[in-house]
Amino acid sequence: xxxxxxRVPRYDGVAHATGRTEFVDDVRIPGTLWVKAFRSPVxxxxxxxxxxxxxxxxxxxHVITWEDVPLLEYGHLSALGIPAxxxxxxxxxxxxxxxxxxxxxxxxxxxxxxxxxxxxxDFQERPALFDVRxxxxxxxxxxxxxxxxxxxxxxxxxxxxxxKGNIDEAFDKADLIVQGVYRPAAIEHAPIETQVxxxxxxxxxxLTIYSCTQALYFSMGVVAxxxxxxxxxxxxxxxxxxxxxxGKVDTATETMCALLAQKSGKPVKWRWTREEEFLCSSTRAPxxxxxxxxxxxxxxxxxxxxxxxxxxxxxxxxxxxxxxxxSFHHTGAYSIPNLEFNxxxxxxxxxxxxxxxxxxxxxxxxxxETHMSRIALELGIDPFExxxxxxNRIGDTSPNQIAYTDPSTVxxxxxxxxxxxxxxxxxxxxxxxxxxxxxxxxxxxxxQLGNPExx
Amino acid sequence: xxVKTGRGFAAIEYPTGMNQNGDPSQAWIxxxxxxxxxxxxxxxxxxxxxxTIQSQIVAETIGVPxxxxxxxxxxxxxxPVCTGTFASRATFVAGKAVEKAAENVRQKILxxxxxxxxxxxxxxxxIDGEVIAKGAPQKxxxxxxxxxxxxxxxxxxxxxxxxxxKPYATIVEPETGKVDLPPHSAISxxxxxxxVDVDEETGVVTVKRLWQCYDVGKSINPTLVEGQIEGGAVxxxxxxxxxxxxxxxxxxxxxxxxxGAYLVPGMEDLPQIDTLIIENPSADGPFGxxxxxxxxxxxxxxxxxxxxxxxxxVWVTELPITPEKVLRxxxxxxxxxxxxxxxGKTVIFDAELSVNAVGTGIAFGTAA
Numbered sequence: 001x002x003x004x005x006x007r008v009p010r011y012d013g014v015a016h017a018t019g020r021t022e023f024v025d026d027v028r029i030p031g032t033l034w035v036k037a038f039r040s041p042v043x044x045x046x047x048x049x050x051x052x053x054x055x056x057x058x059x060x061x062h063v064i065t066w067e068d069v070p071l072l073e074y075g076h077l078s079a080l081g082i083p084a085x086x087x088x089x090x091x092x093x094x095x096x097x098x099x100x101x102x103x104x105x106x107x108x109x110x111x112x113x114x115x116x117x118x119x120x121x122d123f124q125e126r127p128a129l130f131d132v133r134x135x136x137x138x139x140x141x142x143x144x145x146x147x148x149x150x151x152x153x154x155x156x157x158x159x160x161x162x163x164k165g166n167i168d169e170a171f172d173k174a175d176l177i178v179q180g181v182y183r184p185a186a187i188e189h190a191p192i193e194t195q196v197x198x199x200x201x202x203x204x205x206x207l208t209i210y211s212c213t214q215a216l217y218f219s220m221g222v223v224a225x226x227x228x229x230x231x232x233x234x235x236x237x238x239x240x241x242x243x244x245x246x247g248k249v250d251t252a253t254e255t256m257c258a259l260l261a262q263k264s265g266k267p268v269k270w271r272w273t274r275e276e277e278f279l280c281s282s283t284r285a286p287x288x289x290x291x292x293x294x295x296x297x298x299x300x301x302x303x304x305x306x307x308x309x310x311x312x313x314x315x316x317x318x319x320x321x322x323x324x325x326x327s328f329h330h331t332g333a334y335s336i337p338n339l340e341f342n343x344x345x346x347x348x349x350x351x352x353x354x355x356x357x358x359x360x361x362x363x364x365x366x367x368x369e370t371h372m373s374r375i376a377l378e379l380g381i382d383p384f385e386x387x388x389x390x391x392n393r394i395g396d397t398s399p400n401q402i403a404y405t406d407p408s409t410v411x412x413x414x415x416x417x418x419x420x421x422x423x424x425x426x427x428x429x430x431x432x433x434x435x436x437x438x439x440x441x442x443x444x445x446x447x448q449l450g451n452p453e454x455x
Numbered sequence: 456x457x458v459k460t461g462r463g464f465a466a467i468e469y470p471t472g473m474n475q476n477g478d479p480s481q482a483w484i485x486x487x488x489x490x491x492x493x494x495x496x497x498x499x500x501x502x503x504x505x506x507t508i509q510s511q512i513v514a515e516t517i518g519v520p521x522x523x524x525x526x527x528x529x530x531x532x533x534x535p536v537c538t539g540t541f542a543s544r545a546t547f548v549a550g551k552a553v554e555k556a557a558e559n560v561r562q563k564i565l566x567x568x569x570x571x572x573x574x575x576x577x578x579x580x581x582i583d584g585e586v587i588a589k590g591a592p593q594k595x596x597x598x599x600x601x602x603x604x605x606x607x608x609x610x611x612x613x614x615x616x617x618x619x620x621k622p623y624a625t626i627v628e629p630e631t632g633k634v635d636l637p638p639h640s641a642i643s644x645x646x647x648x649x650x651v652d653v654d655e656e657t658g659v660v661t662v663k664r665l666w667q668c669y670d671v672g673k674s675i676n677p678t679l680v681e682g683q684i685e686g687g688a689v690x691x692x693x694x695x696x697x698x699x700x701x702x703x704x705x706x707x708x709x710x711x712x713x714x715g716a717y718l719v720p721g722m723e724d725l726p727q728i729d730t731l732i733i734e735n736p737s738a739d740g741p742f743g744x745x746x747x748x749x750x751x752x753x754x755x756x757x758x759x760x761x762x763x764x765x766x767x768x769v770w771v772t773e774l775p776i777t778p779e780k781v782l783r784x785x786x787x788x789x790x791x792x793x794x795x796x797x798x799g800k801t802v803i804f805d806a807e808l809s810v811n812a813v814g815t816g817i818a819f820g821t822a823a
Contacts, residue, residue, distance in 0.1 A: 003511040003514035003515040004511055004673070004675050005675065007678040008521045010504060010678075011506040011507040011510055012507075043707070130706070131705035133809075133814040134813065134814045134815075136816025136817040138816060154626050157629050161629065161632060163630060163632065175800060176800050177801040177802065179801065180803075181804070182805075185694075185701070185773070185774050186701055187693070187694060188717055188719075214541055215499065216531050216537065217497055217531060217538065218539050231531075239497070239530070239534075240499075240529075241499050241501040241540075242502075243501065243502055244499075244501035244502070245690075274713055275713060278711060278717060286701075290809060290819045292819075321474065324474060324626075328632070332466070333466045333468040350701070357748070357751075358749045359541070359542070359749070361469055361753060362694070365757060366756040369757030369761075370756075370760045370770075370772060373757070373760075374804060383464050383761075391466070400626075400632045401633055401634075402634065404642070407644065408670035408735045411735070412646040412669070412670055412733060416464065416646040416647065416666055416667075416668050419668070420462070420648045420666055
């Protein structure tokens, strides 16, 4: 029997369907302490007089604050050399509602809640910023000392740029310039399994971390960095996740639980409530995108200018990665020879945003495909044929000048045209992704051709 | 007032594996004394089915039944590095690592079988759990017998390792975005058509039907591929017409803190979904596969937004397309205030949403 290509039963299907799969929350360790968080009650403030002494004096209660973290700031992208901007626990500034400040472990969930209620701090609240379009204003509230947008792209540039061809010439030559604004919303990952973690301090000094992470080794690296431990002191147990969609690439609970297990010498468990999952976990970013396309009346897209403001929330997390990926794909499935892209990772006082299914590209697909539909209507050109005409083909080059080797834009479009019964002229109905020539190689596309065999 | 029907279309692409690459996955495999196969990889299964897919790849590569595979991704002591389950890489990158490990195991099995059969291993193949001489199928030995011989006769452990890593593509010109290597390993493609009903009285958008075509490279398990595509379609529908953490953003009030106050699509929202699969193999993926897990929710929002325009003649480009937004757009249209601004050869849609209208510190556009 062939295994590849076969509809074999799902490896864990019966266990999932009959409730016998062991997820992190099913792990039962006697003597486990419950974990709860003292979180920022405001969107933006200077914090003073953090006092955990009453909580720490409660029977069986252990508390950690920023002072307990060996390496307070370690970013999601630190391994790539991108500077960290987020403390594991807030020190003297809070930048979003729900930001963790102090974490407690107590003998019961009720005792943990009582301990959190006994923690106090003073918050000197200040105006918060929520609209990325106002982040650049002279009178905008300042989110981070260094400013309201990320400034550490290569060569310390403060934005991601793409430049290709001659954009001014493209816009001069255009018969029509179509401009539009696209704004997809922040979205919850909404997994059935909320963030949950159990950490057990072992007799040999190791920590066993039961984790719902989507990335065992990534999360182990994050914990090891904050705790300044070699990897052999940690064992991450997981690999079976109750829904992630990108939100469980963030290491949301493991590090704090590891610190509490170390401090208390006891197993600890933190299971976020559904409300915490919705209000405190990171979200898909809302994006602000503006597109201006230079087009000809017979349907060629000569050039694209684009401005993207990626709402990162209070900290950058994976946002610089997401924006770079976004920029690399801002021409969608088409070959556009002249480009001017500027994108910013913008801080706001919202819950930090993070990876989610389609990270960086879901947004740009919405913007540029809706825009393509508008262009087709403005020009009075069939929307399938407009796309087929500009579809990337073998040898066309990407925004960063890499030749495509095997694009399937043409066959997938033709398949859907056929499925919905959309008639195409014979010129388009028989199209293949073969390298450009003849009518499909107008003068403006000659210069962008690359060598598909180059890599 | 009436319910109007409209259609919209979108075509998209999506990279497989981490952008700029540099994301390793590793695996190792051992063979039990009866020929059953233990796979160790560090890939989290987030419901995407990676345990199944990677087990299928190992079974196919070695040449044994799927049921012989035990797959262990449970911990970092026994499993090697996997960068993680994201970037549509669990099949494409991590699956390649287990394929390489399985190929090493296959070679070890062939070597022992060659000694037992006194035939050059190059003249042997493994089919459905049996090592068979090419062209002389009566000369054969079962994989269980090979494993037993290795364990008890030759004193050898049948094992194999594999790792997949495409080198990190550096941006060598930050001003232009030019890179020194391809920043993607394979690109997947998809197209989607949406049919919607829009109720002009209530503003409610109902997605009635989605036609979707994906190039998956190679469908390792068609049931799981269809599951990803249909599940993604529903998530894309949520993006298009339902979901919003901050319903009145940039106001942060009214944030839903429970499922009852945050609208994810339910069964009653499901449209008819027609799924078409194209297999244009990738150069780097296992058996030519590409990853399509993530892109599965990317094509519906633009197709739906266009279908709404086709139905009632208004563009809603702030997602989700809620009844309130549709009704406000219809009011604006009725008042004749919805036309794009035209200035020479420039057509400006959505001027009121632009940074030019809302902010003062940054500008965009070819005309004021």
